[in-house]
Amino acid sequence: MGCTAEGVLGNQLYSGRALGATDPGDLIQLHPDLRPQWSAICRHYQRIGLNHSTDVIWDVDTGLLAAHPEHEPSVFYFGDAEQRKRPDERWHRTVDYINSKNQFMALADDLGVPTPRTLCFDAVGLIGDDDIAAAPYPCYLKAAISVSGVGIYRCDHPQALRAAIETFEPKVPVQIQDEVRTQCFLNLQYEAIDGRAERLAATEQILDGCVHQGNRHPVPAPPWEVVEPMANWLVEQGMRGVFAFDVAVIDTDAGTEHLAIECNPRWNGASYPTMIARKLGIEHWLARTFPTQHRMLADIDLSGIEYNPSSGEGVILVNWGPVLVGKLLVLIAGEPDRQPTIAQSLSQRL
Structure with missing residues (x-):
């Protein structure tokens, strides 16, 4: 299951963030490295009243999509590998x-969707001196296809843009976009x-x-x-x-x-806390990444700050797999004026 950019620390562990969005009876593919965390995350979700699948395939091979035609596929990104196994042209x-x-910009123009000023190039090698001189500064040089902010460079002046251009292979499609202030x-x-x-x-x-x-x-x-x-x-x-x-x-x-x-055109970082919040009826929430010194969920003490359905506030673990590399995506439920206090209490325990 390709969950985010390859360069993101702990990328192979991100499959766990889909667990809270599942329902009993669903099948979920999880990376086998997450198995030691399974009992702890199940206990956490049970305490907060979050139902989820317990039918786990401890293998994230995309090829397994073809083995379960009785289930509707729900994938992070429906790319070439997914198309080969569960075709939907x-x-x-x-x-x-x-x-x-770049194609997003072309479609936005056709449909009248407002966008920042953007210059699109089929290949970075096609950017000439005139294009560099005409670029709006400050601007961003972006790979036309990227995820998690990878392949994006802020450029204050032509020299910075030239340097950013050199980081790409010549045939990579890119865009130069006016900085949105x-x-x-x-x-x-x-x-x-x-x-x-x-x-x-x-x-x-x-x-x-x-x-x-x-x-x-x-x-x-x-x-x-x-x-x-x-x-x-x-x-x-x-x-x-x-x-x-x-x-x-x-x-x-x-x-x-x-x-x-x-x-x-896929699930994104906001989707996973959104689905959990919707299932639990939580209106006010903050989801953010926290660093942690712990490497096992069972070692994290959430007593007193764990989500309480009665009060409607507290901590919910969303992307729990990367605890193995020292980080967690956490949903903090509660009114905006309570969220900083809960976040501080959590940070002190991590």
Whole structure:
């Protein structure tokens, strides 16, 4: 199960984050390295009242998708390997198309979806001196196909852009995008249900530079109308499952402006806490990554801060597998003014 960018620490352990989104009777593929954590995560979920699958395949080989035709596939990303084992040509073609940031920009232009000023190139080697001189600075040089902020470089001046260009192989498609001057980026998630694009959740992103660190819910007055034409188009073309859009929020003298940045034609970092929160009826939550000195879930003391269904606040472990490399994605449920206190208490125990 390819769960995130290959360069992300503990990538092979990310399969565990799907557990909280499952239901009894589902089959889930987990990496065998997670087996020693299984009893601890099951006890945690039982205490907080979160039902989940207990039918585990301790193997993340994509080839196993073909072995269970009686189950609907739910995968992180429906790519070439998934298409070979559980063919769905329309889904695969749609994902492949919109996964390119350059093709996203072309479609946004066709559908009237507002975006930042962006120059698209079929190959980084095609960027000439005139393009570098004409680029908006500061700008970002982005690989057209990337995940988790990998392959993105901020450039303040032409020399920085030239240096960033040299980091890519000449045939890699890229884009040069005007820097969006804002600290607020939203993630608008949809789910394809019965041929319709259903709104799933709107969250504010917590970023460390370009790298996703977490999300906050809810968002006041989410701008669904900005990306809805594209969401509907994608489902009409064959999109299935969960997908999302990143949208920048810019305050101007004329009012608030919303610019679509990209589409994630897959589950993303916000999807996993979103599904848990929806199952438990949690409205106010924060999900973020915490470092930990522990390497076993059983060694982490959550007494007194673990999620309590009666109070509606506390800690829920979401991406628990990377505890093996010293990090955890945690959902903190509770009113916004309570979240920092709970987070501090958790940090002291990690």
